[in-house]
Amino acid sequence: MKLPYKIIITLAMIGAVYFGYTKFFTSTTATIKYQTAVATQDTLITSVTASGQVAATNSRTVTTIASGVVKKVYVKEGQKVTTGTPILSIDLDMNGQQQLQQAYSSLLSAQNSLQSAKDKLYSLQSSLTNAQNIFVNQWSMQSSDDPTYIQRHNDYLSAQAAYTDQQSSIIQSQAALLNAQLNYQLASATVYAPISGTVSAISLTPGMILNPTSSAANSSNASNKIAIVKTDATPAITVSLSEVDVPKVKVGNKATITLDAYPGKTFTGKIIAVDTSGTISSNVVNYPTTIQFDTNADGILSNMSATVNIITNVDNDMILVPVAAVKSNVVQIFNTGKPVSVDVTTGNTDNTNIEILSGVNVGDTVVTSTSSSATKTTTTTTGTSIFGGATRVGGFGGGAPRGN
Numbered sequence: 001m002k003l004p005y006k007i008i009i010t011l012a013m014i015g016a017v018y019f020g021y022t023k024f025f026t027s028t029t030a031t032i033k034y035q036t037a038v039a040t041q042d043t044l045i046t047s048v049t050a051s052g053q054v055a056a057t058n059s060r061t062v063t064t065i066a067s068g069v070v071k072k073v074y075v076k077e078g079q080k081v082t083t084g085t086p087i088l089s090i091d092l093d094m095n096g097q098q099q100l101q102q103a104y105s106s107l108l109s110a111q112n113s114l115q116s117a118k119d120k121l122y123s124l125q126s127s128l129t130n131a132q133n134i135f136v137n138q139w140s141m142q143s144s145d146d147p148t149y150i151q152r153h154n155d156y157l158s159a160q161a162a163y164t165d166q167q168s169s170i171i172q173s174q175a176a177l178l179n180a181q182l183n184y185q186l187a188s189a190t191v192y193a194p195i196s197g198t199v200s201a202i203s204l205t206p207g208m209i210l211n212p213t214s215s216a217a218n219s220s221n222a223s224n225k226i227a228i229v230k231t232d233a234t235p236a237i238t239v240s241l242s243e244v245d246v247p248k249v250k251v252g253n254k255a256t257i258t259l260d261a262y263p264g265k266t267f268t269g270k271i272i273a274v275d276t277s278g279t280i281s282s283n284v285v286n287y288p289t290t291i292q293f294d295t296n297a298d299g300i301l302s303n304m305s306a307t308v309n310i311i312t313n314v315d316n317d318m319i320l321v322p323v324a325a326v327k328s329n330v331v332q333i334f335n336t337g338k339p340v341s342v343d344v345t346t347g348n349t350d351n352t353n354i355e356i357l358s359g360v361n362v363g364d365t366v367v368t369s370t371s372s373s374a375t376k377t378t379t380t381t382t383g384t385s386i387f388g389g390a391t392r393v394g395g396f397g398g399g400a401p402r403g404n
Helices: 002-019 094-139 147-187
Strands: 022-038 040-055 059-064 068-073 086-092 190-192 197-200 224-230 236-242 254-259 266-274 279-281 284-293 305-322 330-335 338-343 345-349 353-358 365-382
Touching (some): 040 353, 086 094, 086 224, 094 147, 236 266, 254 284, 284 305, 305 365
Antiparallel strands (some): 022 365, 040 236, 040 305, 059 224, 068 086, 086 190, 197 224, 236 284, 254 266, 254 305, 266 284, 305 353, 330 338, 345 353
16 A cells, blocks of 8 residues: 555645746846036146156266376365366376376377468468459450460469368367367366356365276276266256157247156246257157256256156136047937937047037036946746645645555
8 A cells, every 4th residue: 555655645746846836037137327527617738748857958077087196176065166267186197197298299289280271271362362363353354265264264263262171171170179178178187167157066085096097989987077067057858759749849838847856846847949850769759858947946966857747738718528428529418317419529638638619518417437237136926736735745735644
């Protein structure tokens, strides 16, 4: 009797599953969220950003090619000097004396060359005057086909060309003399201030040694640095602008300047020069641009790193929205709780905000971005068995099976 009873129980379970059931339905709903901003009326400032260094435009380094022992220092840090003021004197060593003698010899040679060039010019001037007088007074009225006319005219032109060439030679000789004078001064036992200004960065004292210098290309000691003379001119910064940015700027544009050495402090300046010829490096064109500080400040030193924002345009009372709100000249405006797309006309941008010339009014709420989130909903449907109640595995109506 046990086997038939188990068969009945199995059939009852199958019926419960078939006639008594529960169905689950799951649905997903997408919810869109909008990030918005309000159109405002404000001033838009557009600028070009570049990096560079403080240029040595208001200072001169005092150097010497002399070598030996520092004998006397005539100035001190912060002292005002004029051009030609003695800075220090040197007790020349053998190498320094040799350098000085060579420089003096070159100076004398340059002086003699210039004088010879001048003497030759006087002779050529006399020849030119004579040739000119002969041609003008005796042959200028003759026919240009006359052989003697042609010869005298050529003599005159030749004398004039020789005189002009000699004038160029004199200019070259003068330049050579100036260079020889400079080298002689650099080799001198006394070092002088090259410009007027304030002495700084002087670190030499009597007894210190100045090592011999070398003019070789691979030498790291082409001259000995003595000091720096700084003028009262305000410092300047040199930056390189790309070919995209350089058309946006012009001389006179205002700029704000920050220096890595002074974080949190902002200086002002303006463009004083733009090199429109440009330079090419690795097939990239850059245009050196010079920005001068509006005021001088202690502590701004040559070669300090700087970031410059050059103001290219200032638009007042403009309708502004975030750049993210404009997509292909279309803006979504919230109207009665729903976004409505409108065509707009845009103007300048500072890469954060953009001008709206038409299509948006002050106070309009515009969409800057959208995001969506999915919400899942589960629906339960329950059926009943033919036995009139919830079916439970293990018996009918909650009764327990009994054995025989």
